[in-house]
Amino acid sequence: MTPLRLLAFIALLLSPSVSFAEEKYDIIIKADGMVCDFCAQSLNKVFSKKASVESINVDLDTSSVGVHLKDGQNLTDDEIKELIEWGGYDLVAIER
C-alpha cells in the first residue's frame, strides 16, 4: 500500500460517520410500523430487488427510509407505496 493510499485509508477511518439526517437522499419515505430492524430488514430486501434503486438506509428514530437511485432512474409514488406495503408497513409520506 502506497503512503498516499494509507493516508486516505486512515482519513476514511477517522472521518465521522454521516447520520441519516446529514445524508442526501433522492427520496425519503416515512412509514408507520417500523419498530425493529429485524423486521425492517425486509425493506432492504424488497427495495434491493428494484433495478432503479442503488441503496437504501433505514432510520428507526424518524421511521424513515432514505433511497439512493441509480443515475437517470426513478421510482414513482405508486411503486414506492407498493414496495413499502410489500415490506409490511404503511406509507405515510414521500419527500423528493
Add this chain to the structure above:
Amino acid sequence: MKSILTALLTCLIFVSAAEARPISYPGGWTLMLMNDKRSNSSHIHYSPSIYTSIGWRHEYLRDTKTHVDTLQMNNLLKRWNKTNEQANFYIRSGVGVARDDGKYEPAAFTGIAADWETRRYFTSYENRFFWADNIDKFTRHKARVGVAPYIGDYGDLHTWLMLETEYQPGAKDDFSVTPLVRFFKGTTMLEAGYNFDGALELNFIKRF
C-alpha cells in the same frame, strides 16, 4: 380421526387463502431452533409472498419422548402499523406424523399468536392445540412481556429483557415462569433463559 384430520386440513387451506402477511419478506427463508423444558424443535420455512410462509418442522416432545414431523403454515392475518408501534395477529397450523417407540400416528396442531411492540416494550401471547391420536394431546399457552434497556439504532445489537409464562393444563409442572434475555442484530436472533424450575430455554432464529 379422519374427521379431525379433514377439519384441520380444511382449516389449513382456508387460512392460506385468507388475506394475511407473514413476517418474512417475499422470497425469504427462515431457520428457527427452539429449545425449552418441554420440547426441542427445528423449523425452516419459506415465504413465497408477504401473506404466508410454509415449511417443515421437526419437534421432539420430552414428556412423551415423541418425534413429530409436520408441514407447517404460518399466516399473518392482521397487522396494525402505527407511528412507533406495531401489532400482529397470526395463525399457525401443521399436519404430519408423530413417532413414538416405533409407532407412527398422524399428528396436527393449530394455534394463534398475537404481539404488540414498540422499540421499548414488547408483549405477546400464543396458544397451541396439539393432537397426535393415541400418542399425545395437549393445549399450551404462552405469554411474554419485554423491555429494551436501551434503544439501538438500525444495524446495532439490540437487547431485550423478557419474562415468559407458560401454562399447559394437565402436564407435570403445568405452569412455569422463565426470565429471558434476547439479542438480535441484522437477520440473527438469539435468546436464552433459565426457568424457575431449573430448565434452560435457548432459541435461535436466522433469516436468509
